[in-house]
Amino acid sequence: DGGITQSPKYLFRKEGQNVTLSCEQNLNHDAMYWYRQDPGQGLRLIYYSQIVNDFQKGDIAEGYSVSREKKESFPLTVTSAQKNPTAFYLCASTVSPGYEQYFGPGTRLTVT
Amino acid sequence: DAKTTQPTSMDCAEGRAANLPCNHSTISGNEYVYWYRQIHSQGPQYIIHGLKNNETNEMASLIITEDRKSSTLILPHATLRDTAVYYCIVRDSGSARQLTFGSGTQLTVLP
Numbered sequence: 401d402g403g404i405t406q407s408p409k410y411l412f413r414k415e416g417q418n419v420t421l422s423c424e425q426n427l428n429h430d431a432m433y434w435y436r437q438d439p440g441q442g443l444r445l446i447y448y449s450q451i452v453n454d455f456q457k458g459d460i461a462e463g464y465s466v467s468r469e470k471k472e473s474f475p476l477t478v479t480s481a482q483k484n485p486t487a488f489y490l491c492a493s494t495v496s497p498g499y500e501q502y503f504g505p506g507t508r509l510t511v512t
Numbered sequence: 513d514a515k516t517t518q519p520t521s522m523d524c525a526e527g528r529a530a531n532l533p534c535n536h537s538t539i540s541g542n543e544y545v546y547w548y549r550q551i552h553s554q555g556p557q558y559i560i561h562g563l564k565n566n567e568t569n570e571m572a573s574l575i576i577t578e579d580r581k582s583s584t585l586i587l588p589h590a591t592l593r594d595t596a597v598y599y600c601i602v603r604d605s606g607s608a609r610q611l612t613f614g615s616g617t618q619l620t621v622l623p
Binding site for chain 2: 502
């Protein structure tokens with residue numbers, strides 16, 4: 401089955417700890433995205449990558465970092481510098497920028 | 513990307529057609545209309561998109577007015593599983609950036 405997987409579904413961390421969220425796709429898509437969603441809100445872009453070894457900041461990149469060493473993987477690290485990390489994080493991919501995006505199931509991160 | 517306006521919420525009886533409107537009066541000639549939906553606590557799901565002609569797929573139909581200033585997403589036979597927030601998004605097909613999700617329409621399908 402082709403698709404996007406995110407793990408884990410729920411993640412709990414203590415304040416001050418870095419945490420890495422996984423995103424893997426087997427759709428052979430070039431472009432991948434990370435969004436953040438807060439309760440009752442739309443999605444906000446954190447980072448996106450159009451090709452391997454290249455990525456760009458989105459609207460709310462501060463306190464986050466990414467890597468794109470493989471086409472199928474785009475992990476997101478939430479650092480201790482992110483002031484309000486508790487949120488629902490969504491990863492998406494598309495065959496090429498501008499085409500429809502396909503989303504993973506999301507990771508709900510809670511930092512206390 | 514052009515801004516869109518959608519009603520906050522709508523109800524629909526199970527088995528009936530759900531018609532979800534979207535206004536995008538500032539749409540430009542190279543911008544497509546996309547529809548996604550998000551079931552509670554899940555990732556958004558792509559539904560359909562179009563430029564100027566009406567489109568239909570296995571999930572829904574998209575009707576775009578001739579002046580392209582508004583569109584309607586039609587779910588022909590709504591089921592309880594169609595209860596979700598539906599997002600209308602207008603964007604340039606060549607844009608590499610994100611989809612801009614507004615607040616969408618909460619569709620509740622009633623038994």
